[in-house]
Amino acid sequence: xxxxxxxxxxxxxxxxxxxxxxxxxxxxxxxxxxxxxxxxxxxxxxxxxxxxxxxxxxxxxxxxxxxxxxxxxxxxxxxxxxxxxxxxxxxxxxxxxxxxxxxxxxxxxxxxxxxxxxxxxxxxxxxxxxxxxxxxxxxxxxxxxxxxxxxxxxxxxxxxxxxxxxxxxxxxxxxxxxxxxxxxxxxxxxxxxxxxxxxxxxxxxxxxxxxxxxxxxxxxxxxxxxxxxxxxxxxxxxxxxxxxxxxxxxxxxxxxxxxxxxxxxxxxxxxxxx
Numbered sequence: 001x002x003x004x005x006x007x008x009x010x011x012x013x014x015x016x017x018x019x020x021x022x023x024x025x026x027x028x029x030x031x032x033x034x035x036x037x038x039x040x041x042x043x044x045x046x047x048x049x050x051x052x053x054x055x056x057x058x059x060x061x062x063x064x065x066x067x068x069x070x071x072x073x074x075x076x077x078x079x080x081x082x083x084x085x086x087x088x089x090x091x092x093x094x095x096x097x098x099x100x101x102x103x104x105x106x107x108x109x110x111x112x113x114x115x116x117x118x119x120x121x122x123x124x125x126x127x128x129x130x131x132x133x134x135x136x137x138x139x140x141x142x143x144x145x146x147x148x149x150x151x152x153x154x155x156x157x158x159x160x161x162x163x164x165x166x167x168x169x170x171x172x173x174x175x176x177x178x179x180x181x182x183x184x185x186x187x188x189x190x191x192x193x194x195x196x197x198x199x200x201x202x203x204x205x206x207x208x209x210x211x212x213x214x215x216x217x218x219x220x221x222x223x224x225x226x227x228x229x230x231x232x233x234x235x236x237x238x239x240x241x242x243x244x245x246x247x248x249x250x251x252x253x254x255x256x257x258x259x260x261x262x263x264x265x266x267x268x269x270x271x272x273x274x
């Protein structure tokens with residue numbers, strides 16, 4: 001049985017309880033999530049053929065440092081980079097390196113900053129130059145599945161409705177939903193309760209309550225949903241080598257619906273192919 005707790009009464013460690021946040025916390029999340037969104041906006045002009053993911057990683061580190069923010073990924077469970085960069089058939093947790101991006105690639109950049117004790121977590125997809133129609137369609141389906149899931153959020157709804165909205169749309173578009181990874185509670189902790197599955201039934205899971213904050217980050221494949229993690233212990237790839245895409249927002253449940261903390265200030269969260 002899931003229990004809920006006022007975040008001010010909870011220790012700063014994982015307890016398995018769902019934290020409920022107030023307006024002060026929402027203000028902190030708005031600030032750090034806006035920083036993450038601004039960083040992802042700035043990457044839009046940078047990501048092109050010939051750029052390396054290590055260059056992207058260094059850019060993200062410098063962007064946060066200018067605002068006094070720390071990268072949550074760096075040294076997290078031994079991870080040695082600032083962000084994750086997942087290309088083509090990499091589902092998530094791709095490690096930056098010196099290999100240049102190529103025309104036609106698709107890449108997800110996942111950024112989490114820590115500012116004032118709050119974590120701002122978001123990711124989005126970038127087409128590298130001109131991409132094939134199949135790849136662009138995957139990006140469209142993945143983005144739409146995320147936005148449809150956000151539309152169902154309000155107090156009293158079960159968390160399973162979020163995953164059900166993603167699964168219903170993505171599978172209806174003949175794509176598959178990765179089940180090996182999920183969204184998560186976030187705030188003063190990087191990863192917290194609840195786990196946010198990207199599939200399921202509307203009447204499953206804990207009840208959404210005002211003050212909850214969590215990420216929704218569906219990973220959608222053009223092929224089958226199977227995933228494997230490479231020997232580096234981080235990089236997850238599709239078993240059938242099909243393309244994979246992911247978009248991620250951090251949201252807070254309000255009295256009447258939800259607030260998206262990671263909206264793009266330039267309104268370029270979804271970027272069309274060149």
